[in-house]
Amino acid sequence: MKWQNALNDYKHYLKIERGLSQNSITNYEYDIKKLIQYLEDHDIKVSPIDISNDVVQPFIYELSKVLNPRSQSRLISGLRSFFSYLIFEDYRKTNPLDLIESPKIGRKLPDTLSIEDIDKLIDAIDLSKPEGERNRAILETLYSCGLRVSELTNLKISDLFFDEGFLKVTGKGDKQRFVPIGPNTQKYINIYRKEIRSHQLIVPEFKDTLFLNRRGKQLTRAMIFTIIKQLALAINLQKTISPHTFRHSFATHLLENGADLRAIQLMLGHESITTTEVYMHVDRTHLKDVLRKYHPRK
Template identity: 50%
Template sequence: MEWNETIENFSNFLKFERNFSDNTLDAYIRDIRKFKTYAEENLESAKPKTISYEDLQEYLVQQSKQKISERTQARWISSIKSFFKFLLEEEIREDNPATLLEGPKLGLYLPDTLSTEDIERITKSIDISTDLGIRNQCMIEVLYGCGLRVSELIDLKISDINFKEGFIKVEGKGKKIRFVPLAKYTSKLIKNYIENVRINNKINKKYEDILFLNSRGSAMSRVIVFIIIKELAEKAGIRKNISPHTFRHSFATHLLQNGADLRFIQEMLGHSSITTTEIYTHLKTEELHDVILKYHPRNI
């Protein structure tokens, strides 16, 4: 079985049997295609069923020399392990050469967050005298006010917004549905955008129900949302390296700081495991550590 056919079968397996989200699926397949290119260029006649443990080790050594982050290296190994486990289960191979691969030891990952003051500075830097500014302000407030992933933001439908009851229906990773409360302030901004800005767009029929549209009347792309946020942060004088996900982290952190139950936050974020949500307790502990060092009389 050749590379392309094997990778296609692996992709279908991840999508339909493992229920991977589009973003995770793309990352895994991109990793395997990168390894395929390496194998074709450096390993004579290497096919999925003939790759050895030594081949995999050498590939990872070469990749590590490129000064790629440990987190990315860890994902490469996860992708490769999943790929060869799939080949074993499908009886394409009789062994799994990736079994003994070890990833880099990752420290605790604490996501960057914004303070409420930072978020105010960003929103106030938006020129809301323009249609574009009104849309961008609304996007930022929905990201922060509802704790959405960027993919959830750009896929959000008008029909999924219940203004009367005050919540939005969100389809998250693995097509899991959750319901997120909609604050009156955020609801007001969405209504204003729909009634006074979005209505002026010449809307592509395919995207008639999508909330946030670009100037061509089509859905926003992830890249454009990233660019908008980078530009707004720079304009507001925020020096942190932020992304759409930073607003999601800030949403969770501020809820925890104000006394919200961790399981409530888990539900709002759409985390399948409470372990994922518990990262925010570390953020709170780190904040407490800084406060003690700053204000305790023994540290003055």
């Protein structure tokens, strides 16, 4: 079996059987291509069926010199998954990653913005420019609905159920969920649609896409990052932020104000509540108030 054939089969498996998004599949592919490149650079002739721990171990060691522990851990996990697939398909009996330990990385706590920070960022938007109303609607939606950046850029007009107070969101692996959206955010989206978007020349295939660039096409993830970074510079915010920071802030502020963790999980679209539980570690100060309020022996 050739590496490229094994990789193509694996990508098909990830898409069809595991239902992963294209971004996730690309990340897995990237890990395997690193190993393939290493084998070519060192003129190592070995197939994916025959490769052993003795070959993989030096590859991991070499990468450990240039990758941080978190990146190493992700790479090892990606390769382990690939060889597990080959075992599942009866191409191999053992996984060459079984004896390789991932580096200890600890749990990374998400960065968050205060409500004041978010207000300042939104206030810094220049509403005299056509893109101003769009950018305000984007930030309000990111923070008020806790969306991933890809979920925001893929949002359709047909996904807006304002009368019911919900957005239909397509998340990882094309899984759909309904997320509540408040009246204020609805208001800013409607202003953008009526005052800006309705006057644009829109490329036909993007007629249903909500947020558009000046050329009438879907916004890219990179453009959302750029908008946020420019606003952070404008208010001299001493934090490194991204679209995901608004998602973290959404969850953290809900939790601090007494929201149920299970409800937050559903709104964020987390597969496992373990992922949502990271927000329990962000700010523990409110836990004392919960104890005093609800425990019988205060």
